[in-house]
Amino acid sequence: MGYRGTRTCQGFTLIELLSSTGIIGLILAILLPALNGVRSSARLITCTNNVRQLCHGLFVYADGYRGLLPMNVTTPKAYYWYDSDRSGRILSPSQSFLMGSVAACPEDSGGLRSYAMNIWASYAVDKAVHDSGYGTQWHLAAPNASRYILVAEKWSTTGSNAAGWMSVATIGASDTPGRRFGGGVGISPVLTSNHFGQANCELPFQRHRISRSSGRGTQPIGRVNIGYADGHVALKSNDDLVDSVTGLSTLDSWWSPIDDAINH
Numbered sequence: 001m002g003y004r005g006t007r008t009c010q011g012f013t014l015i016e017l018l019s020s021t022g023i024i025g026l027i028l029a030i031l032l033p034a035l036n037g038v039r040s041s042a043r044l045i046t047c048t049n050n051v052r053q054l055c056h057g058l059f060v061y062a063d064g065y066r067g068l069l070p071m072n073v074t075t076p077k078a079y080y081w082y083d084s085d086r087s088g089r090i091l092s093p094s095q096s097f098l099m100g101s102v103a104a105c106p107e108d109s110g111g112l113r114s115y116a117m118n119i120w121a122s123y124a125v126d127k128a129v130h131d132s133g134y135g136t137q138w139h140l141a142a143p144n145a146s147r148y149i150l151v152a153e154k155w156s157t158t159g160s161n162a163a164g165w166m167s168v169a170t171i172g173a174s175d176t177p178g179r180r181f182g183g184g185v186g187i188s189p190v191l192t193s194n195h196f197g198q199a200n201c202e203l204p205f206q207r208h209r210i211s212r213s214s215g216r217g218t219q220p221i222g223r224v225n226i227g228y229a230d231g232h233v234a235l236k237s238n239d240d241l242v243d244s245v246t247g248l249s250t251l252d253s254w255w256s257p258i259d260d261a262i263n264h
Contacts, residue, residue, distance in 0.1 A: 071124035080169040112164040116154035116171035120256040135256030145229035157193040177249035182220020184247030
């Protein structure tokens with residue numbers, strides 16, 4: 001009678017399995033931060049492109065109105081730059097006003113409109129704004145256009161978690177240049193929303209804050225995208241825009257032609 005040999009079945013030992021799991025975990029620990037960094041960079045690029053397109057929409061509008069940018073007024077009737085009769089028709093012709101898509105920063109959780117137009121670039125503003133002494137209006141042909149803020153990221157303060165959140169139309173109407181950037185005690189009154197809490201700065205530096213930053217919550221520490229009157233877009237840090245010691249604007253970026261005169 002022939003002899004049938006035995007078959008040896010080999011598998012992973014517990015030690016080998018644990019070692020393999022540990023190696024896989026180590027590889028993931030190394031790769032995940034890099035992957036998150038790539039995703040964050042992609043979101044930043046999208047936001048930058050959004051601001052560039054918003055500036056372009058405003059330029060196209062101005063081309064049809066003798067170089068004048070849209071009005072931003074509340075009385076006798078509300079008219080804003082993003083309405084369907086203004087640059088909204090260029091950027092989102094199928095909507096009654098601009099929201100979503102190019103108007104939403106991917107880092108603005110739940111945001112439908114994440115940007116605002118500099119109030120002092122408007123060709124018409126409310127009398128209270130005009131007479132406030134916090135700025136003067138300018139137009140696209142102004143000297144040093146590369147320094148004038150046209151569009152900037154802003155906190156999305158109106159709406160709800162269910163319906164989405166939107167920024168108000170304009171930025172830069174109140175307080176001094178440095179405080180708008182979060183210098184000193186920041187703006188007063190503070191911005192308040194159930195979406196993010198309270199913020200003493202008009203610009204949401206938190207959106208593009210790097211992981212090693214000392215900023216927390218809504219503190220005006222981090223980075224923000226700004227589009228300028230010559231069409232270029234730049235990612236600015238709080239240190240670029242405001243002197244951390246004096247709280248004054250560095251005058252790297254101007255809200256209006258009198259920024260230097262009221263920078264105190």
